[in-house]
Amino acid sequence: MPQHFHLNDYTIYTGDLRDTFPDWLRERGYVQVILVTDKNTHRHCLPVFLEKAGLPGTIPVIEIPAGEQHKNLDTCGLIWQGMLDIRLDRKALVVNLGGGVIGDMGGFCAATWKRGVDYVQAPTTLLAMTDAAIGGKLAIDFQGIKNTIGVFRNPAAVFVDPVFLQTLEKRELRSGLAEVLKHALIGDPELWRLCTAGFQVHGGSIHGLGSPWYLEASIAVKTRIVQEDPYEKGLRALLNYGHTVGHALESYFLESAEPLTHGEAVAIGMICETWLDAPEKAIGIAEMIFRVFSHRRIPESAFPELWNLMLQDKKNTAGQIRMAVPGEASFTMSILEPTPEKIKDSFLFYNSLTPNP
Ligand SMILES: NC(=O)c1ccc[n+]([C@@H]2O[C@H](COP(=O)([O-])OP(=O)(O)OC[C@H]3O[C@@H](n4cnc5c(N)ncnc54)[C@H](O)[C@@H]3O)[C@@H](O)[C@H]2O)c1
Ligand SMILES: [Zn+2]
Numbered sequence: 006m007p008q009h010f011h012l013n014d015y016t017i018y019t020g021d022l023r024d025t026f027p028d029w030l031r032e033r034g035y036v037q038v039i040l041v042t043d044k045n046t047h048r049h050c051l052p053v054f055l056e057k058a059g060l061p062g063t064i065p066v067i068e069i070p071a072g073e074q075h076k077n078l079d080t081c082g083l084i085w086q087g088m089l090d091i092r093l094d095r096k097a098l099v100v101n102l103g104g105g106v107i108g109d110m111g112g113f114c115a116a117t118w119k120r121g122v123d124y125v126q127a128p129t130t131l132l133a134m135t136d137a138a139i140g141g142k143l144a145i146d147f148q149g150i151k152n153t154i155g156v157f158r159n160p161a162a163v164f165v166d167p168v169f170l171q172t173l174e175k176r177e178l179r180s181g182l183a184e185v186l187k188h189a190l191i192g193d194p195e196l197w198r199l200c201t202a203g204f205q206v207h208g209g210s211i212h213g214l215g216s217p218w219y220l221e222a223s224i225a226v227k228t229r230i231v232q233e234d235p236y237e238k239g240l241r242a243l244l245n246y247g248h249t250v251g252h253a254l255e256s257y258f259l260e261s262a263e264p265l266t267h268g269e270a271v272a273i274g275m276i277c278e279t280w281l282d283a284p285e286k287a288i289g290i291a292e293m294i295f296r297v298f299s300h301r302r303i304p305e306s307a308f309p310e311l312w313n314l315m316l317q318d319k320k321n322t323a324g325q326i327r328m329a330v331p332g333e334a335s336f337t338m339s340i341l342e343p344t345p346e347k348i349k350d351s352f353l354f355y356n357s358l359t360p361n362p
Pocket of ligand 1: 044049072073103104105129130139141144170172173177
């Protein structure tokens with residue numbers, strides 16, 4: 006049964022957007038509607054979206070190149086130029102149809118256009134549905150540094166229709182699942198239990214992913230945290246669980262022949278960070294994670310560089326690494342300040358794990 010989540014001044018609608026979007030749009034009475042897509046969502050998602058939304062094919066669409074490497078000022082220039090070309094009014098609506106890159110950048114461009122026009126998030130990746138589209142954080146990368154320039158601004162609404170997951174590459178889907186598992190560990194033991202029962206790996210493809218029964222429970226956790234801490238003053242740090250180690254691994258392997266996806270890196274990060282807090286617990290988490298993700302050895306020669314990458318994390322101060330991991334009860338956290346030696350041991354622990362065949 007589709008659910009609606011109210012988050013401060015906006016609603017996150019889940020389920021078939023046919024049932025919600027057209028009425029919502031009519032009630033709002035925007036003078037103009039435009040869409041922002043990337044090459045892939047233009048091809049795979051736009052026809053479905055227009056049909057479900059009841060919008061004509063003549064609606065203006067700004068298409069940008071796909072990929073994180075385009076989440077920068079140059080591409081914002083393209084989007085703002087598109088807005089200028091169609092004389093986008095302040096009373097218009099911008100619909101971001103895509104993954105987290107489109108959501109973050111389309112949102113940022115809308116938030117800054119004439120000091121802000123309304124925007125809607127229509128996420129099309131699992132990561133965006135469960136994480137990026139919720140919470141009003143908008144940013145672009147600058148000089149290669151992630152999410153350096155940005156603002157907080159809430160969307161007018163979010164429409165999460167799982168139909169779009171059908172065309173998403175399996176590796177992207179799996180990657181988004183790391184955030185679902187993260188949310189389960191942060192705030193929903195029942196979701197964790199269901200994931201443990203629900204995800205089975207057969208010859209590299211995941212059974213249990215097809216129908217995204219885990220979507221709403223996952224959104225509920227993110228929504229609750231953002232509700233309690235919209236401006237990241239406290240509890241929202243918990244959403245970064247797995248990401249201190251995860252981001253370092255993601256950057257490190259970016260240079261390798263086989264880069265890790267964000268979710269693959271975060272999955273390893275959750276194992277290592279949990280081990281730093283409670284080694285017993287890390288074993289159980291690892292067991293679940295290896296149902297979804299394969300094991301990727303971390304070379305010992307990489308340890309010093311990984312430490313340096315972690316130190317660059319903006320949440321750290323004066324040579325000390327700080328990370329939030331889930332506490333005993335749901336929606337509580339412990340703050341860890343591990344030494345380089347401890348971190349190294351957590352990598353060795355991870356390397357020592359042998360996933361189920
Ligand atoms: N604002 C936040 O709170 C927040 C939170 C987490 C992540 N993020 C940001 O999200 C971004 C990552 O998002 P992402 O993983 O969705 O990446 P993405 O937007 O690059 O999408 C991944 C790939 O899938 C393609 N794609 C998207 N939807 C598709 C579909 N339905 N069918 C086929 N192909 C499709 C895209 O074109 C792209 O090539 C990062 O930039 C990250 O910083 C933001
Ligand atoms: Zn993440």
